[in-house]
Amino acid sequence: MSVEAAIQHFLLALSGLFSIVNPIGAALIFAQVTGELSHADRLELSRRISLYAAMVMLAALWAGAPILNFFGVSLAALRIAGGLVVAASAWVLLNAPEAREARKQAEAAQDPAARNLAEIAFFPLTLPFTTGPGTIAVAIAIGSNRPAEAPERIGFYVGASAAALAVAAMVRLAYGSADRVVTLIGPVRARVLGRLSAFLLLCVGTQITVNGITDVLGPLLAGRGR
Template identity: 80%
Template sequence: MLASVGFEAALTSFLLALSGLFSIVNPVGSALIFAQVTATRSQGERAELSRRIGFYAALVMLAALWAGAPILNFFGVSLAALRIAGGLFVAASAWTLLSAPETREARKHAEAAPESRENLAEIAFFPLTLPFTTGPGTIAVAIALGANRPSEPADLAAFFVGASLAALAIAGMVRLTYGSSDRVVTLIGPVRARVLGRLSAFLLLCVGTQITVNGVTDVLGPLLTTQRI
């Protein structure tokens, strides 16, 4: 019975984190831009870049997911405030993606334009991982997801297992789509990628709203209980 409950909690956190991170990272759409900015490099260099970026992206997302909320709590930011602020930021980012995807694409192009003379190790982390693949928006989403962790110790482990697996899955998607960016361009194309991006943005809007609702519930719940008593 306990194992079943733990599995359901892990699955719930996995799906929530997966939808949120996929929406903000958008591996398919980013792969289209990756193909353009690395067009002068060989297939072997692209494969090496995709491996490095996937690894670095996993580290960035896991660090933000695990350590982001505790660090902010250390500086006096309550978990409820972090949930509300993080949820609002996620929702605002999703609304921007829904209403003006072209603006984000232009910014992504500017962020991902490395100097051709730089070696792979240098450009894999900056700018192709930070800020192109897992930039401030991704970090904020990961921190907001981490702030949405349950308060019960029994559910905490299942939450972080599910959320961490989601982050690793997104990093795996980044490595796969970047490594096969030429095929992604051929199969998807910019129009379909933009449609997929808008659908993902709507999911992200739902995730941000849910995180905000949880934060507001944390604030108002004790007040309403006290008034009833």
């Protein structure tokens, strides 16, 4: 396993997952929808949500692409489709982040003070609020970009899994200190950070799509050159 390759895959997965999860921006909404809870309850929620979010991202990274391959979807097609989904999601985030924030707030605002913490930790605060369909699509697209060779694939899974765990840790930190995040960042700076993250996500989606197109056209161009 190449350490350099693992680091490269870690950075690629980290940029994609962090951009779509956006822990800091989500923490602003989390602070609003859990305003009636005590600080201890918020800490417990942040711990549970980060654990569930890690499980969702790791499952999509490890099993998403193989499951689609089982149904006859080629790796190249998966990369192209996944990259386009990621890029389209990033484009929406880049142009209308306020609409996405409003949708997330509506998903999460289901009177958490009146419900059991264990009940709301997974739904709706983990799925779909923190790691929704967009995050799952990004994780599957990143997983579809895994190398074919076994040694490089080990480095990929180590790096990508570490990135998922790092994003989950950021979620726990941001949610656990949501009040401080609101005071320190503020809504305007959070939107700016969200747009920068969306641009990074657009680049990641484009790169995944390019890799898929290269997989399709590479053998065709090589055959014509003979």
